[in-house]
């Protein structure tokens with residue numbers, strides 16, 4: 546413990562929001578990737594804080610340029626590992642690099658050509674706010690020739706909603722409880738998913754510029770590992786499929802089903818973490834204007850619900866032209 550009243554316990558710095566867009570041309574057939582990258586480094590940099598010594602600082606502007614310069618951009622995991630490996634190899638006083646990549650969703654526009662629709666060769670649309678995420682730590686603290694890579698990947702901001710097939714009952718009821726039990730509710734959430742892989746040994750760049758090294762991916766895909774490029778799409782499918790099909794007893798129970806399926810399906814995945822914040826759509830009680838929209842349909846069976854649609858059933862009475870699809874649960878206030 547330092548005798549000073551205050552001291553520097555830890556230091557990490559770098560550049561956030563480095564925007565990278567690359568176009569790959571296979572003849573006239575173009576591919577685009579867009580990343581928001583965060584590059585942070587740790588090492589023998591304390592004196593830049595404690596003694597205003599900039600001689601140990603690789604300028605964040607240079608970190609940005611190195612990010613632009615890095616290859617292997619089509620696979621975010623490879624790109625991030627390459628960037629991190631280069632940083633800790635080139636700069637002897639930097640011992641760790643932390644790279645975060647957020648990949649935006651550019652999907653190909655479909656256009657009509659005669660009687661068919663076709664994917665356009667070089668035009669794309671932003672397919673929602675969802676991002677694919679990759680986080681990489683390249684750790685050289687055990688030696689520059691004993692680099693360790695720690696990789697996690699996932700999804701952020703995947704917004705979903707289901708209009709039935711979700712309940713929440715039997716939770717703690719006490720003096721703090723105002724929430725009513727419901728056997729049928731709207732379930733909406735913004736999915737954040739993260740899965741981690743076991744640490745991997747990384748090759749040491751041998752040449753002067755510290756750029757000549759192959760991240761161990763060259764031979765095939767190695768199903769289930771970091772290099773299995775089908776994992777992002779498969780984990781997304783599991784997330785959406787279980788969200789849609791599960792008769793949800795709670796967010797917690799549905800989330801656990803998603804996570805266990807991902808661990809079960811991918812031997813290389815060590816841990817899975819989800820955050821599913823409930824986006825509430827609370828029914829507005831319409832009885833003050835003469836509409837009973839909250840009494841369950843008399844024929845309701847546990848979800849998936851069936852509705853009688855009968856005029857004498859208060860839940861179905863106001864369904865009007867949508868007979869069989871009662872007003873129950875609508876309108877809602879969203880917040």
Ligand SMILES: O=c1[nH]c(=O)c2[nH]c(=O)[nH]c2[nH]1
Nearest residue numbers: 712713724794795796797823
């Ligand atoms: O599925 C849910 N889990 C909760 O823990 C919770 N808490 C709450 O208010 N609503 C819900 N819904």
